[in-house]
Amino acid sequence: REVSREPRLVPIPRVSAAQLPVRDFYQRFANTSTPVVITGLARQLVGGHDWGLEFLRTHCGGVTFPVTVTSSLTKGWAGWSRKTFHLTRNLSSHIDRIAATPAAPDVIFDGSIPQRCPTLLANFSVPQYFANDFLQRLPIDAPSAAVPDLDGGSAMRYRQADHWPSLFVSAAGSRTFMHTDSFGSNFWSLQVQGRKRWTIFHPRDTRQLGPSRLYGTFTADPHDPNGIDVMGRLKDLSSLTAWDGIVEAGDVLYVPAGSAHAVDNLDPVQIAVSANYVDVSNYAQAVRVSRLQDPYLHRLLASPHLDVSTNYDLSAPVPWGVYKKHRRRYDETLLAAQVRDRLRDAARRAAERGQRGVLVTIGHNVCAWCHRLEHFLQHDETTYSEVAAHYQRVLIQKPHPTAMTEGFQRLFADFAPALGHQIPYLVVLNVMGRVAAEQTAMQLQAERAPWYDREAVLRFLRGELILEGENSHEPPRRMWREAEVLRGTEDDGRDEL
Ligand SMILES: O=C(O)CCC(=O)C(=O)O
Missing domain, CATH: 2.60.120.650 (Cupin)
Known part of the structure; x- marks a missing residue:
């Protein structure tokens, strides 16, 4: 040719x-x-x-x-x-x-x-x-904050x-x-x-x-x-x-x-x-x-x-x-704003659709239990249907699996105030964007595949779960609590970061 x-x-x-x-x-x-x-x-x-x-x-x-x-x-x-x-x-x-x-x-x-x-x-x-x-x-x-999957890329x-x-x-x-x-x-x-x-x-x-x-x-x-x-x-x-x-x-x-x-x-x-x-x-x-x-x-x-x-x-x-x-300008400040916006949008969508609110999962790409949780939420049919019917979902990757930067500490303080180092962590926001429930997913885990206890997860999702306090001297803590006004204003801390 x-x-x-x-x-x-x-x-x-x-x-x-x-x-x-x-x-x-x-x-x-x-x-x-x-x-x-x-x-x-x-x-x-x-x-x-x-x-x-x-x-x-x-x-x-x-x-x-x-x-x-x-x-x-x-x-x-x-x-x-x-x-x-x-x-x-x-x-x-x-x-x-x-x-x-x-x-x-x-x-x-x-x-x-x-x-x-x-x-x-x-x-x-x-x-x-x-x-x-x-x-x-x-x-x-950038952690893959506020993007709808857990893949940190x-x-x-x-x-x-x-x-x-x-x-x-x-x-x-x-x-x-x-x-x-x-x-x-x-x-x-x-x-x-x-x-x-x-x-x-x-x-x-x-x-x-x-x-x-x-x-x-x-x-x-x-x-x-x-x-x-x-x-x-x-x-x-x-x-x-x-x-x-x-x-x-x-x-x-x-x-x-x-x-x-x-x-x-x-x-x-x-x-x-x-x-x-x-x-x-x-x-x-x-x-x-x-x-x-x-x-x-x-x-x-x-x-x-x-x-x-x-x-x-x-x-x-x-x-x-x-x-x-x-x-520098586009560092955590932007991401914090991005996460807040995304949570607000998700809450608005949940309200429009008559759903309970937003299910936020906080994890990290290197955390095996985070992947297992995500897999469970996606593949356990009953759980998937419960989530799909009642929640908008937002997944957030922590900047680091254990350490916390100052900026993100402030960000999480708004919508996951009790988040420590334990991930995966679950938060439910009501349709007003306020924290309705939060907890580490540890108490929901099972010893073998599919690694999460369906009943426990469903009870959490339905607001029924009563958990022991982290410290055995504390009385059992009801994880679903009355809506608490989000702390801070929209501009809170942005300029200082
Ligand atoms: O300078 C060169 O040899 C090629 C550079 C180039 O094409 C590129 O980096 O895309």
Whole structure:
């Protein structure tokens, strides 16, 4: 089958930052999925320093970075994938090795600067065009509070926002094969040293390139003479147009979300500083793609509390400290507000449906009894029907299985005042959102599967359960009690957190 791997090439537009207000960047490039090289910005980003080889050696030479080795010639089993190896190496040794080894396939690829060498960022600024990053507004260390399942997701994921910017250090002749970036993210890259040739397709052409849905990689790659053509899916590319251009030291490149792109490294040592991000231009896409690729990130992004506003008035790169300040603002305070809102909404829904109230379960992903309780509530038919008929449900993951942060202590004080360290913990709120009953689920447990005592759970759900006090000297405590007005006002404590 004869196919042409050559798309029509047009140059990547180049615009000087002085001629490109942020609003124009959105109109001309971000909102039309058009890549652009922005010039005249680099020195402001690196605080006037020259981030060349010597600067990097001095500041991070001894720091270990992960190194990826990929070869187009080494195919994985049955040619379905390229083989990739991983090793670690300190930055100075890596620079020495690639400078001495043309076409070395060893690359520091997306090595986190904040995590590996944060001192580099002291004088760094983020280009104004990419500073409306919604990832920076996600809560730090977010527990999956107020989301309707107990899955805490990958604990690593919400740290994504703190992964970037990242370092790329590669040899002449090495290349990055055609791919799209993960979770529907946009991408920017400051070329610090050397030149790279970029080929970038419009997102609408993705299907033509023979995408592997699983990996975000492609069978067609106009730069790759050894391109993998899995099951003859390679499409004719002659009807496509791709942007193509050489990005030089001092250039800042924008690659739109969903665009397939491939990169060839042209000079002995290429250094780039890059980041993936989400803003108004790719928000819908990031929400959609992350739903499959990263459900936890998806839930955080899809939260109605996420600030999705855009500041079009930024006129200069945003200093690192200012860029990062949101990371604190959107911490527990936001989550506490989110949990409160969610409980209030659930109580309102229960009232509308004539139900008893809200059943809140507080747990943690590492707590086996929490998973057992959830399984029991979902799979024991009688219990499930009782809950479904009479309650709205809210599941809350504690920030930590045993420890409590101060902010969350205050949050829980409002609606689970007796919550100690024992989870899972159950709370029933009445339709006014006030605590009607609460207790650890321990007294409801059974010795063997399904691990919970149906009668005891049902009695709790029906408000009949009378329990011994925690301390045997105390008289039996009736867990269902008269509604107690929620302590505090809506704004309680938020500003102080
Ligand atoms: O600079 C490179 O080699 C490729 C970077 C890239 O395509 C990415 O991180 O998505």
